[in-house]
Amino acid sequence: MALLSVVVPCYNEEKALPFFYEKITQISEMLKERYQLETEYWFVDDGSRDRTLELVKELRATDSRVHYVSFSRNFGKEAGIYAGLEAARGEYVTLMDADLQDPPELLPEMFRAVTEEKYDCAATRRVDRKGEPPVRSFFARCFYRLINRISKTEIVDGARDFRLMTRQMVDAILSMSEVNRFSKGIFGWVGFRTKWIEFENVERVAGETKWSFWKLFLYSIDGIVAFSTAPLAIASVAGLFFCGLAFLALLFIFVRALAWGDPVAGWPSMVCIILLVGGIQLFSIGVLGQYLSKTYLETKRRPVYIAREKE
Structure with a gap:
């Protein structure tokens, strides 16, 4: 039975x-x-x-x-x-x-x-x-x-x-x-x-x-x-995106300075950009930390x- x-x-x-x-x-x-x-x-x-x-x-x-x-x-x-x-x-x-x-x-x-x-x-x-x-x-x-x-x-x-x-x-x-x-x-x-x-x-x-x-x-x-593992890929893509964006911004600022000088302006937008990029970085570190913490717990073999x- x-x-x-x-x-x-x-x-x-x-x-x-x-x-x-x-x-x-x-x-x-x-x-x-x-x-x-x-x-x-x-x-x-x-x-x-x-x-x-x-x-x-x-x-x-x-x-x-x-x-x-x-x-x-x-x-x-x-x-x-x-x-x-x-x-x-x-x-x-x-x-x-x-x-x-x-x-x-x-x-x-x-x-x-x-x-x-x-x-x-x-x-x-x-x-x-x-x-x-x-x-x-x-x-x-x-x-x-x-x-x-x-x-x-x-x-x-x-x-x-x-x-x-x-x-x-x-x-x-x-x-x-x-x-x-x-x-x-x-x-x-x-x-x-x-x-x-x-x-x-x-x-x-x-x-x-x-x-x-x-x-x-x-x-x-x-x-x-x-x-x-998609969150890790998303964090990587976000990092590449913002690196490319930063390069374009530097190129734009360089060309503008050559053409029209470099007036002191844009501090509010600069602060917003810094906060945004910093937030993306912390988010990516947090995603990596999740995977790392799970790996750490598994290696303990409890x-x-x-x-x-x-x-």
């Missing part, structure tokens, strides 16, 4: 966990009846400060299918995804959130896509962003348009981390042991045949989102730096996470 591993990264999800467990066990029973598919659950406690870990332990005491990994501190969702995939033992592995924004009802369709239609992965994407602040939705769409223009790795607009994968694809993802992880890009980079399943946005069943606008902004920068408990 095949085994499906359900990986669930959790951070302060004590309110949502009971609803999630009830729903996922119902779907698991359905999968067992239809496809003779056993299920195990891997909850990854990402240094939660509420009763998330205690609730998981209570579930473990009554259900042997429940397992958990508890971090020594908060390492972030990306580390939680990696830890869960690393712990999963099934021939098939699904990754989903505990807040039920990833509908477990899609699992039978996703499993059919992998087993009957011979896809390596069944992934999900939202077709709308109902319930999200308009500003957040606008910048999210801008991010997907931007990264797909500057990166060779396809990252689908509205893609969720919710997906069901074969063991081969999971092993390929685990082989990428980089510390600075951007899973949406990693899923696309490893390739494999993927079927996209669309669904309408679902609001959280309980609790509050842990992703502020600022955290999403920093996460988007991580994605761009991890899967595109672990992606540290587990305090595992069962």
Whole structure:
């Protein structure tokens, strides 16, 4: 009998966990009846400060299918995804959130896509962003348009981390042991045949989102730096452009001085030009610093996470 591993990264999800467990066990029973598919659950406690870990332990005491990994501190969702995939033992592995924004009802369709239609992965994407602040939705769409223009790795607009994968694809993802992880890009980079399943946005069943606008902004920068070198090229082109502009300006000033003398004028425009060029230089140094900092962190070879408990 095949085994499906359900990986669930959790951070302060004590309110949502009971609803999630009830729903996922119902779907698991359905999968067992239809496809003779056993299920195990891997909850990854990402240094939660509420009763998330205690609730998981209570579930473990009554259900042997429940397992958990508890971090020594908060390492972030990306580390939680990696830890869960690393712990999963099934021939098939699904990754989903505990807040039920990833509908477990899609699992039978996703499993059919992998087993009957011979896809390596069944992934999900939202077709709308109902319930999200308009500003957040606008910048999210801008991010997907931007990264797909500057990166060779396809990252689908509205893609969720919710997906069901074969063991081969999971092993390929685990082989990428980089510390600075951007899973949406990693899923696309490893390739494999993927079927996209669309669904309408679902609001959280309980609790509050842990992703502020600022955290999403920093996460988007991580994605761009991890899967595109275009910002470095842009900085280089900007430098060449302003060098050429400076040369033309010097030529213009030289010719004007020969023809009409050199009256003292234009200080405001000169200050503006200096500020503009200085800003471009600082921007370019900042772009270079982002790549350098990521390289620096990778060379330390620190672990992606540290587990305090595992069962």
